[in-house]
Amino acid sequence: xxxxxxxxxxxxxxxxPRSRARVRAWILVGLLTSLSLALAxxxxxxxxxxxxxxxxIPFDAAVKTGSLPNGLTFYIRQNSRPAGRVLLRLAVxxxxxxxxxxxxxxxxxxxxxxxxxxxxxKPGEFISYxxxxxxxxxxxxxxxxxxxxxxxxxxLPADKPEVVVRGLTALADIASGLTIDAGQVEKERGVxxxxxxxxxGAASRxxxxxxxxxxxxxxxxxxxxxGKPDVLRNAPPQRLRAFxxxxxxxxxxxxxxxxxxxxxxxxxxxxxTFTPLRARSTTPPPPRNDAxxxxxxxxxxxxxxxxxxxxxxxxxxxxxxxxQSRVGDYRRSLL
Numbered sequence: 001x002x003x004x005x006x007x008x009x010x011x012x013x014x015x016x017p018r019s020r021a022r023v024r025a026w027i028l029v030g031l032l033t034s035l036s037l038a039l040a041x042x043x044x045x046x047x048x049x050x051x052x053x054x055x056x057i058p059f060d061a062a063v064k065t066g067s068l069p070n071g072l073t074f075y076i077r078q079n080s081r082p083a084g085r086v087l088l089r090l091a092v093x094x095x096x097x098x099x100x101x102x103x104x105x106x107x108x109x110x111x112x113x114x115x116x117x118x119x120x121x122k123p124g125e126f127i128s129y130x131x132x133x134x135x136x137x138x139x140x141x142x143x144x145x146x147x148x149x150x151x152x153x154x155x156l157p158a159d160k161p162e163v164v165v166r167g168l169t170a171l172a173d174i175a176s177g178l179t180i181d182a183g184q185v186e187k188e189r190g191v192x193x194x195x196x197x198x199x200x201g202a203a204s205r206x207x208x209x210x211x212x213x214x215x216x217x218x219x220x221x222x223x224x225x226x227g228k229p230d231v232l233r234n235a236p237p238q239r240l241r242a243f244x245x246x247x248x249x250x251x252x253x254x255x256x257x258x259x260x261x262x263x264x265x266x267x268x269x270x271x272x273t274f275t276p277l278r279a280r281s282t283t284p285p286p287p288r289n290d291a292x293x294x295x296x297x298x299x300x301x302x303x304x305x306x307x308x309x310x311x312x313x314x315x316x317x318x319x320x321x322x323x324q325s326r327v328g329d330y331r332r333s334l335l
Contacts, residue, residue: 071251086259105227
């Protein structure tokens with residue numbers, strides 16, 4: 001009996017005639033499907049209206065926004081996730097860029113003083129009250145100071161309207177009712193200086209060498225929010241008060257309320273609480289110098305530190321700021 005020779009590794013296995021017909025059928029089905037999808041896609045593109053790249057990006061319709069007669073702007077959004085919580089934010093257009101030479105670090109110092117006595121909260125009462133309703137300093141009661149703004153944050157239970165109202169009262173006190181008591185200023189100095197000291201180390205030494213290059217010939221290089229230790233230790237309370245009265249004014253503030261609460265009730269409460277606020281200084285704040293000039297030369301910074309835990313190389317390219325308000329701007333950012 002003849003035995004056929006075994007197939008070699010390069011020889012294809014024989015395909016029964018019926019299998020070949022089935023393969024041809026599936027190829028035909030695939031081609032027809034692809035053609036149908038291509039025709040459908042072409043048809044949908046023909047019906048789709050042309051994208052107007054010059055159109056302004058519409059504001060989120062779910063956000064209620066408005067302003068008070070004193071110039072304060074507000075934003076309110078109902079959001080049921082997480083359930084039973086409401087987040088309050090007071091954003092003030094006042095940061096380290098606005099400091100005078102003898103105020104370096106006082107924008108941040110003033111942020112600390114917001115929790116140390118005001119019209120409706122005696123020293124110590126601000127934190128103790130919010131702790132009594134379950135809010136903790138850090139996760140639920142916090143603030144930060146940056147180059148251009150200072151923001152105060154409260155995360156509160158929404159099922160207790162009186163707590164939300166009290167939170168709005170606290171933010172209104174920060175906006176316009178701080179006492180800035182001299183005794184409390186002296187008590188807080190050590191806290192602020194220790195925060196500056198806690199940031200010392202290899203990272204800060206490298207930063208201090210690199211910042212003048214990154215922010216070449218701009219005010220950002222001279223106004224790190226943490227400030228100068230000699231100013232923090234010696235600035236009189238009057239300089240804190242001067243910064244507060246000059247820059248903490250309703251027309252430089254925005255209130256953001258988001259959470260599982262009735263937007264109508266939130267707006268009514270904020271109007272009642274914040275409408276009476278007035279600027280305490282009749283002199284408008286000086287214009288802010290926040291320009292970062294471009295330069296023709298390539299700037300280089302090479303920094304070594306014995307405590308550095310790693311090495312890195314970065315290349316940064318500066319370019320003019322681009323607009324962000326139109327559909328075409330958003331398309332460019334996606335690309």
